[in-house]
Amino acid sequence: MKTRQAQARSSLPGETRQRRRALALLAVATAIGSTGLAAGGTAGALLAVDIAKAQAMAGVPLGLLVLGSAAGAPMLAQQAAIGRRVRGLALGYAVGVAGAVVVVLAALWQNLPLLLAGSFFLGVANSAVFMSRYAAMDTATAGTRGHAIGVVFAATALGAIVSPTLLGPSGAVARAMGLPPLAGLYLAAVLAFGFAAALLATRSGTLGPRPEPGYGFVAVLADTVRRRAAVTAVGVLAATNFVMVGVMTIAPVHLTEHGHSLGQVGAIVALHVTGMFAVAPLTGLLADRKGPAGVARLGGLLLAVAMVIGLFVERSGALVMTVHLLVLGVAWNCGVVGGSTLLGTAVPAETRPHVEGIAEVMMGLAAATAGPLSGLVAEFGGYPAFCLIGTPAAVFLFLRRIPS
CATH class of the missing domain: 1.20.1250.20 (MFS general substrate transporter like domains)
Incomplete structure (x- = not known):
């Protein structure tokens, strides 16, 4: 009969494999999701100037996106606090999909308020991209947290570097669909955020510590x-x-x-x-x-x-x-x-x-x-x-x- 200590040792390889699979899932989802980042950071300014015919409006969508990211952080943190870390990230990406769709409609109808509203909700997906580093720490032991963050950030690099290069190709696709070319990056964001949300939603169970009630803000x-x-x-x-x-x-x-x-x-x-x-x-x-x-x-x-x-x-x-x-x-x-x-x-x-x-x-x-x-x-x-x-x-x- 195995001792309790021997049983604990025998479970370690399985636990390690589970942690690695969870980290790999986060990395893949983050790489895909981060390809939607350029929609708000690059196309947003150009689209605002195109709609408003005023260069002074260039920074406003990015400002709304940053505020949306800050507003989304507590929501994702609350999901993590009740043991739904990954589901929270999936929810953040899903909100980003809705925001990107709203901006596509804003581009089609040349509607500035819709652009600003969509930019705000798009920021929630940005929050999911960057808060994935905390989910990565949940997959790590005390001495490997930095490594886990490094893996997710490296995955972010893949999407973030590729993202601006989609401006031309996505514009051609949008034009073929009868949409303004600047809506193209937002179509790419719909696909990127949507796929990342679907990928994370497939994961069952919790990631990180189990929730414990009684911790008010x-x-x-x-x-x-x-x-x-x-x-x-x-x-x-x-x-x-x-x-x-x-x-x-x-x-x-x-x-x-x-x-x-x-x-x-x-x-x-x-x-x-x-x-x-x-x-x-x-x-x-x-x-x-x-x-x-x-x-x-x-x-x-x-x-x-x-x-x-x-x-x-x-x-x-x-x-x-x-x-x-x-x-x-x-x-x-x-x-x-x-x-x-x-x-x-x-x-x-x-x-x-x-x-x-x-x-x-x-x-x-x-x-x-x-x-x-x-x-x-x-x-x-x-x-x-x-x-x-x-x-x-x-x-x-x-x-x-x-x-x-």
């Missing part, structure tokens, strides 16, 4: 505030997102104003996106082996380097701008991987889904603040002006003592 927030490591992790995530979104709001405008073609702008932004996601397996490994605090501080250092380079882009060519945005992308990756992994160890498993929702809302609010602020600052002080604002935040992250 106020109690969770009060407990989180008392935990220095948790507060620091949320701060790292929000500050990193603030700097990155602020720069990337004005970078494409700066490039086009200085005579760079749309093709050049797309290539430079693609390198930036590669830095954001493709290095995640390496940063995840570093977080597991050296600790998340070190990776987060590395992110702060790289953010500071990127901001200093940004001070000189006014008088430089495309090469300096490319290096600036590539370093910025890697810095964002370090901050998010380090901050997310730190958050996973800073709070109890039972309350972690709620805290993850708080962190995502803070990242969304930081992004929603940085976008308009950077545009305003750049209007009066030029591109380097926002880099001057971002530099102290980056240096603070690097110098701050981050709990392990």
Whole structure:
């Protein structure tokens, strides 16, 4: 008769296989779902200008998308808290499908309010893409959380890099269907989000800790505030997102104003996106082996380097701008991987889904603040002006003592 210890050992290989299958499912669903990201980030601005005939409207759909992403985070976190992590992600993608359909109708009818409403709901699917990293941590053991995040972020890179390249082909498909070409990326989003939702909906059971009742939002927030490591992790995530979104709001405008073609702008932004996601397996490994605090501080250092380079882009060519945005992308990756992994160890498993929702809302609010602020600052002080604002935040992250 086996002892209890021997039985536990014999179940480990099966548990490991189950974890790997769950992580593989998340990675595939995220790779597919992230191919819908360019709909809101690329086509939204162009479609708003086309409908409103005013360039000032270009950033409004993205702003609504960011707000939708922040609003969707608590909903997905609540699903995770009651033991429905994967179903929550599937629901987020399904809401994104509805949003994309609404925008297609807005393009067909040239209706700006519909475009803005659809952009908001599209943001919920974006929230599902990025909150998949927390689901990945549920598949990991204590020493492999960084690796799990790295796998999902690498999958995100595949879809996020491919997504903008669909602008031309999807436009041709939309035109053949009698729709405006700019509706094409939203048709791609319908397919991507829909397939990701269907794939995740096939998974039965729960992922992560079993739900335990009695954890209200106020109690969770009060407990989180008392935990220095948790507060620091949320701060790292929000500050990193603030700097990155602020720069990337004005970078494409700066490039086009200085005579760079749309093709050049797309290539430079693609390198930036590669830095954001493709290095995640390496940063995840570093977080597991050296600790998340070190990776987060590395992110702060790289953010500071990127901001200093940004001070000189006014008088430089495309090469300096490319290096600036590539370093910025890697810095964002370090901050998010380090901050997310730190958050996973800073709070109890039972309350972690709620805290993850708080962190995502803070990242969304930081992004929603940085976008308009950077545009305003750049209007009066030029591109380097926002880099001057971002530099102290980056240096603070690097110098701050981050709990392990």
